[in-house]
Amino acid sequence: MRVGTIGAFALLLCSGCRFGSETSFDVVHGYADKKVMASDPEGEHVLTSDVDGQKLRIFDRDGTPVGTLPWLSLGYGGEVESGRGPYNGAATAYGAAGFYVAGGDDVIHWVFPLLGGWATINWDTVPPIPESSGRVKVCDITSGGDGSVYVLSGERTNLGDSWARGAAWIQRRDANGTWTRKQLAVHTFYISSLCGYVAYDVVSDRVLMLDQVAGFARRLKPDLSADGTIPVTSASTVQDMETLAGSMYLAYCSGTCGGDTELRILNEDGAVTDARLTGNVHAMTVERPPLPLGNDQEAFLWTVGENDEGALTKFELLTE
Numbered sequence: 001m002r003v004g005t006i007g008a009f010a011l012l013l014c015s016g017c018r019f020g021s022e023t024s025f026d027v028v029h030g031y032a033d034k035k036v037m038a039s040d041p042e043g044e045h046v047l048t049s050d051v052d053g054q055k056l057r058i059f060d061r062d063g064t065p066v067g068t069l070p071w072l073s074l075g076y077g078g079e080v081e082s083g084r085g086p087y088n089g090a091a092t093a094y095g096a097a098g099f100y101v102a103g104g105d106d107v108i109h110w111v112f113p114l115l116g117g118w119a120t121i122n123w124d125t126v127p128p129i130p131e132s133s134g135r136v137k138v139c140d141i142t143s144g145g146d147g148s149v150y151v152l153s154g155e156r157t158n159l160g161d162s163w164a165r166g167a168a169w170i171q172r173r174d175a176n177g178t179w180t181r182k183q184l185a186v187h188t189f190y191i192s193s194l195c196g197y198v199a200y201d202v203v204s205d206r207v208l209m210l211d212q213v214a215g216f217a218r219r220l221k222p223d224l225s226a227d228g229t230i231p232v233t234s235a236s237t238v239q240d241m242e243t244l245a246g247s248m249y250l251a252y253c254s255g256t257c258g259g260d261t262e263l264r265i266l267n268e269d270g271a272v273t274d275a276r277l278t279g280n281v282h283a284m285t286v287e288r289p290p291l292p293l294g295n296d297q298e299a300f301l302w303t304v305g306e307n308d309e310g311a312l313t314k315f316e317l318l319t320e
Contacts, residue, residue, distance in 0.1 A: 017247045017265050018274035019301075020316030025063025029311035032282035032304045037240075039287040039302055043097025046312070047111065048283065048304045056101065056111065058118055061287075063312050067118040069111060100149060102126070102138040108149070126151050127179050129169055139168075139195035144222060145202050147175030152198040152209060168196060170209060170224055182224040185211055197241040202288045208243045210250075212236050217248060219268075231270040242286040242301065244317070247273070249301055251281045261305065263315070278313065281305040287314070 030052025038047045045066065046059045058067040098112030106126040111118060126138060139152045151171045171181040197210040206227060207220040217230040230248065232238070239251040239261060248266040253259070261281035265274045282305040301315045 017245065017267070018318050019263070019265070019276050020318040022276075022278075022316075023314050025059075025312040027059065027063055027065060027311045029057065029304065037283035037285045037302065037304055038099045039285045039300075040097045040099065043113065045097070045113075046285070046287075046302055047099045047101075048312075058111075059312060061314075067113075069118055069120060073120050100141055100143055102141045102151070106138055106153075108141070108151075124149075124173065124177070126153060126171060129153070129181065137195070140198045142198050142200045142207070144172075144200050144207075145205065146222075148222070149173040150198055150200060150207055152196055154195050168209075168211065170198065170207070170220065172222075172224055180224060184209060184218060185214060197238070199241060199243045199286075201243045201246065203245040206243075206246075208241070208248060210235065210238060210241045212238060217241075230266065230268065232266070233270075239281060240284045242284060244286045244288060244299060245319075249284070249286060251284050251303070261303075263301070263303070276315070278303065279306050286317075 029048065030050040033049045033051050036049030039045070040047075044061045046061065048057050048059070049055075050057050050068075053068075054071045056069040056071070057065065058069075060066050098110060100123070101109045101111050101120070106128075107122060108124045108126065109120045110123040111120045113119075137154050139154055141149065141151050143149050149172070151173070153169045153171060168184040169181050170184055171179060173179050196212055199208050200206075201208065205222060207222065207224075208230075209218045209220065210232065211218060212235045215235045216232055219227040219230065221227050232248075232250070234252060237253040239253060241251075242249040246268045250264045250266065252262045252264060259280060261278055263276045263278060263281070263284075264272050267273055281303045284301060284303040287300040287302060299317045301317055303313045303315075304311055305313075
């Protein structure tokens with residue numbers, strides 16, 4: 001994607017984005033827990049989660065493995081449940097390019113390069129929601145353009161996989177450590193596998209939350225105020241979601257989950273501008289352009305999963 005200059009407001013919201021060239025890397029990788037993928041354009045690294053190996057894996061942008069971290073380093077016990085795996089979003093802090101990772105239920109860790117390897121520290125904890133009568137589970141996490149972090153969480157009213165009258169919350173952590181939150185939805189039967197996804201658009205400065213139960217995406221301003229909705233067909237079959245330049249990137253189960261995946265690009269009205277069938281995608285991330293944006297920058301959509309070419313694949317994103 002060629003991103004235009006940014007003046008007093010963001011230009012070039014992409015109304016006709018499409019997929020360009022596709023590059024696959026033949027790397028050894030186990031099953032990637034869905035939503036567990038992030039890219040950092042400044043450090044030029046990609047992070048994924050390997051459920052089979054119970055590790056976080058870090059790759060260079062050319063597909064070269066550069067490091068691993070065991071889940072135990074995140075205080076995570078190692079159970080291979082997708083509903084309790086580490087969730088993440090790319091970010092930069094502590095003077096090093098790395099990743100935010102929410103390991104377990106509510107602890108946020110910072111994963112960063114250190115002395116030729118990779119390390120992690122406990123960075124913060126998602127505060128409990130007083131209005132919640134049960135446990136709160138972190139569903140997804142993303143980072144803003146100003147050092148903020150957005151966490152999508154759900155109220156879990158029992159210890160099973162199903163939630164009764166679960167509530168979805170969006171929480172923002174400012175760079176100074178201040179937390180604010182807003183309740184997004186209440187469902188009479190909230191299934192843990194449909195917890196939802198959240199992503200931040202560095203170009204439009206908006207937060208997008210996919211509500212798989214309601215069947216649409218909520219668009220939010222950085223202060224968490226509502227900014228409209230986008231209809232999403234077959235939202236309950238979405239495997240992962242990302243956003244950039246006003247467009248939404250979705251990975252759909254094609255037929256049965258575990259088989260081929262259809263990648264779709266939707267504009268701000270929910271219209272599909274491009275689609276591509278690919279191998280089984282477990283997770284994906286948009287390689288966001290570094291700030292400040294320039295006149296001629298590229299952007300890519302990364303996926304991890306199973307296909308004939310390799311486990312890591314990146315798609316060039318183009319504007320019409």
